[in-house]
Amino acid sequence: MPKTVHIIGAGISGLSAAVRLANAGYSVHVHEATQQAGGRCRSYFDAATNLTIDNGNHLLLSGNRHALAYAKSIGTEAGLVGPKSAQFPFVDLKTGQRWLLDLGDSRLPLWVFDQGRRVPDTGILDYLGLAPLVWAAAGKTVGDTIRCEGTLYRRLVQPLLLAALNVDPPVGSAGLAGAIVRETLLAGGQACRPLIARDGLSAILIEPAVKLLQEKGASVSLGHELREFATSGDRVTGLKFGSDEIALGADDAIVTAVPPRAAANLLPGLKTPTKFRAIVNAHFRFDPPRDAPSILGVVGGLVEWLFAFPQRLSVTISAGDRLVDTPREELAEAIWRDVCKAAGVAGELPPWQIVRERRATFEATPEQNALRPQAATSFKNLFLAGDWTDTGLPATIEGSVRSGDRAADLVLAMR
Numbered sequence: 001m002p003k004t005v006h007i008i009g010a011g012i013s014g015l016s017a018a019v020r021l022a023n024a025g026y027s028v029h030v031h032e033a034t035q036q037a038g039g040r041c042r043s044y045f046d047a048a049t050n051l052t053i054d055n056g057n058h059l060l061l062s063g064n065r066h067a068l069a070y071a072k073s074i075g076t077e078a079g080l081v082g083p084k085s086a087q088f089p090f091v092d093l094k095t096g097q098r099w100l101l102d103l104g105d106s107r108l109p110l111w112v113f114d115q116g117r118r119v120p121d122t123g124i125l126d127y128l129g130l131a132p133l134v135w136a137a138a139g140k141t142v143g144d145t146i147r148c149e150g151t152l153y154r155r156l157v158q159p160l161l162l163a164a165l166n167v168d169p170p171v172g173s174a175g176l177a178g179a180i181v182r183e184t185l186l187a188g189g190q191a192c193r194p195l196i197a198r199d200g201l202s203a204i205l206i207e208p209a210v211k212l213l214q215e216k217g218a219s220v221s222l223g224h225e226l227r228e229f230a231t232s233g234d235r236v237t238g239l240k241f242g243s244d245e246i247a248l249g250a251d252d253a254i255v256t257a258v259p260p261r262a263a264a265n266l267l268p269g270l271k272t273p274t275k276f277r278a279i280v281n282a283h284f285r286f287d288p289p290r291d292a293p294s295i296l297g298v299v300g301g302l303v304e305w306l307f308a309f310p311q312r313l314s315v316t317i318s319a320g321d322r323l324v325d326t327p328r329e330e331l332a333e334a335i336w337r338d339v340c341k342a343a344g345v346a347g348e349l350p351p352w353q354i355v356r357e358r359r360a361t362f363e364a365t366p367e368q369n370a371l372r373p374q375a376a377t378s379f380k381n382l383f384l385a386g387d388w389t390d391t392g393l394p395a396t397i398e399g400s401v402r403s404g405d406r407a408a409d410l411v412l413a414m415r
């Protein structure tokens, strides 16, 4: 049994591995390059809105088993909140039409058979048309596999897959889309209840993990960037940081949970995804209307999802690469116009912030998906975690936690 495990990177993947290993009695040391844990899933104080905001709105679903188990393990499952059942209000900004997709709370997708609960103007046959996605081969695109047009596509499949894959669905990996459909729509409403960290990503998913680790005697070193591995044969023997080096004992293990580019720098020759996609978030300091749903699907506009938080309306736009060079003020104005229509509010542009995460996720195409490595490496004591490793899911919190759990399990299985 290794005495000590070093975790490189304090994003969700690294923290989930760290928590699992600390709970198993290992001596855990987490090394994070930046001054804040959380990576792409973090909160910070924003002076423009005078609010603590998240780098991006993160949506979980009740079927995200590993993510929920992680939250439970750090004592914050109750901080992931959402409506009582899997109901998704939608608005079409082009037509003004509003509808409620009501997936109910069954383990089976029974909602498909109920005209009052499924997407308006769709029939059973439209849903059966999605079946090829469920068994799609890894090398196929969504566009090769299902018809990417029509009412069901525009009102449900496109918004769901765009959010999950962060690429225009027709070019997205059918294999990854199939995993999403199997774990959400096909798993019935019980797996689809939307959940958000209403008090902030860091407060619910990051800081409690760091606190728990510290209480268990683990160290979490911020501003501690790993620069290089020292190796000998098939083992990593040391960790070289800028100012210090750590020599590893014969039984020590390492979990690397850094983004793909950093991993490729540390491990020359490692195959990793090379293309990424942006996500744009806009935050407006504005009290949501009393009856505003916590999450509203928006089609026919620039905005895709509208979230209502205390004192704040917040917007997500996936595959946002086309918007990364738009002047910020112009973008804020355009998004606010959509928000007013979608939320039924009016007024001048309130205090706002735009957050553009340029490398939010790897590009979920078949080509990039094929570049994702397994957790085991050619070094016997080094394992990979990260949403971009071969989790079978797109880059999500659920995939991150699965990757962290798997890397931790490989450490636990070391002789």
Ligand SMILES: Cc1cc2nc3c(=O)[nH]c(=O)nc-3n(C[C@H](O)[C@H](O)[C@H](O)COP(=O)(O)OP(=O)(O)OC[C@H]3O[C@@H](n4cnc5c(N)ncnc54)[C@H](O)[C@@H]3O)c2cc1C
Pocket (backbone or CB within 6 Å): 008, 009, 010, 011, 012, 013, 014, 031, 032, 033, 034, 037, 038, 039, 040, 041, 055, 056, 057, 058, 059, 060, 224, 225, 226, 227, 257, 258, 259, 262, 279, 280, 281, 357, 359, 360, 361, 385, 386, 387, 388, 395, 396, 397, 398, 400
């Ligand atoms: C705007 C946005 C919106 C999103 N929305 C959703 C959503 O709605 N639902 C969902 O499930 N997922 C969503 N995601 C995806 C989710 O945030 C990621 O899948 C997850 O946070 C990735 O975690 P990770 O630990 O794998 O990687 P990261 O969060 O990237 O963590 C890697 C960590 O390693 C550190 N690091 C890098 N190099 C080194 C080094 N050499 N030494 C030490 N440390 C290093 C980094 O600083 C970082 O903290 C979204 C992402 C973004 C950006």
